[in-house]
Amino acid sequence: MEEIRIGVSGLGGRGRYWIHLLQTIPGFRIVAIHDPIVALHDVARKGLQSPEHVKACSDWGDFLGDREMEAVALCVRCKEQGGMAADAMEAGKHVHSEVPAAHTLEDCWRIVLASERTGLVYQLGEQTRYWGFVDPWRNLVASGQLGRITYCEGQYIGYYPGLYFKDPQTGQAIMPHDLSKNPQARGTWLNDMPPIHYLPHELSPMLKVLDDRVVEVVGMSTDAPSFAHPEIGQPDIQAALMKTEKGAVLRMTTGFSQPIPEHDHHWYHVMGTKGSVEWRRSDRDMPRLWLADAQMHDFAEVDWRYARTDAPPEAWATGHGNADYYPHAAFRDAVSKGKALEFDAYKAIETAAPAILAADSIAQGSKPFRVPDFRPGSSRPRGQAPANP
Ligand SMILES: NC(=O)c1ccc[n+]([C@@H]2O[C@H](COP(=O)([O-])OP(=O)(O)OC[C@H]3O[C@@H](n4cnc5c(N)ncnc54)[C@H](O)[C@@H]3O)[C@@H](O)[C@H]2O)c1
Known part of the structure; x- marks a missing residue:
């Protein structure tokens, strides 16, 4: 090769x-x-x-x-x-x-x-768009078994206090509680970045499941600095409400500075007019499926995992399942x-632009923003910059 x-x-x-x-x-x-x-x-x-x-x-x-x-x-x-x-x-x-x-x-x-x-x-x-549950959820949506999709949630609430400060010479991480002992420490980009910018692991798999893109965004945030670690310049939680081209409402949330139980810092939920699927809440829990047309009185537990059942040997032992x-x-x-x-590049940017605009919305008192259509078409030929970016 x-x-x-x-x-x-x-x-x-x-x-x-x-x-x-x-x-x-x-x-x-x-x-x-x-x-x-x-x-x-x-x-x-x-x-x-x-x-x-x-x-x-x-x-x-x-x-x-x-x-x-x-x-x-x-x-x-x-x-x-x-x-x-x-x-x-x-x-x-x-x-x-x-x-x-x-x-x-x-x-x-x-x-x-x-x-x-x-x-x-x-x-x-x-x-995460390659995780084991993503394709089956996408198939449930594409085949119409969940009906018309009305609501979808994704959240990444992790706890990474070691990522906010570094020694600029050695690159060594410095914990917030050790800052007084390390006057050379400098804030990393995470200490300046609005947490809601980090939505790729939510928008990428969920937009793949929905086969959709975000067209409208509004955001809201807890106050900065962090309540959990006041040394950290960013808020603990930021959330965005989004509307998609096909008319679904999304709730996307991020936060990286407050303690959570280990494992499963991601959570997802897709709801339609004929059923819903939901990720597990903890390692002792199971993902769930409910279909209105299948004589189901309650959710069924389904053993969907991050790992795929069809991963080739080359993939074994690579990270994130x-x-x-x-x-x-x-x-x-x-x-x-x-x-x-x-x-492709369009789908990639469709995971970044709504997150950037959610932060802009938060900075402007939760003002709603339209998300540009990055694909070429009659109003923008391929390779040409947009008239009104
Ligand atoms: N896909 C995933 O699951 C996943 C997981 C962790 C991190 N990430 C992403 O991976 C990237 C790296 O994360 P990390 O945890 O290794 O971060 P890190 O802070 O440990 O390392 C980033 C490195 O980039 C260097 N850097 C910063 N600005 C630079 C610049 N302008 N030019 C060149 N180098 C520069 C820094 O010196 C540092 O050594 C980030 O974009 C992060 O969002 C993705």
């Missing part, structure tokens, strides 16, 4: 895990690594099979200028994430980006336009074999 010559930018926990994946899943050869924190280059090198053949860069321009590199794996955590993806495509590189796709609407448009103008592959590495394999395989097959992406 032709190997894709790929560079990895962002050498934190996730970038180093991607280095492992890119050397485990066939079809990739890592040729460069990049992070402004130089101390992380050696840490990342320890995970490389042939470190002597890999160039390490601290400058983004040097990294992008590498002529051998034909694709960029973007594992940075910063406001510029979307702009960097567009930079990379504009420099002639295919892009496989970690989530979320972008943090500004301008960068959403830059990604769409760069992918249209260059024809290069842009894949968002959102993996084997799901981390699928975006990498899709990216590889799109670049190497020209196979069309199921999760």
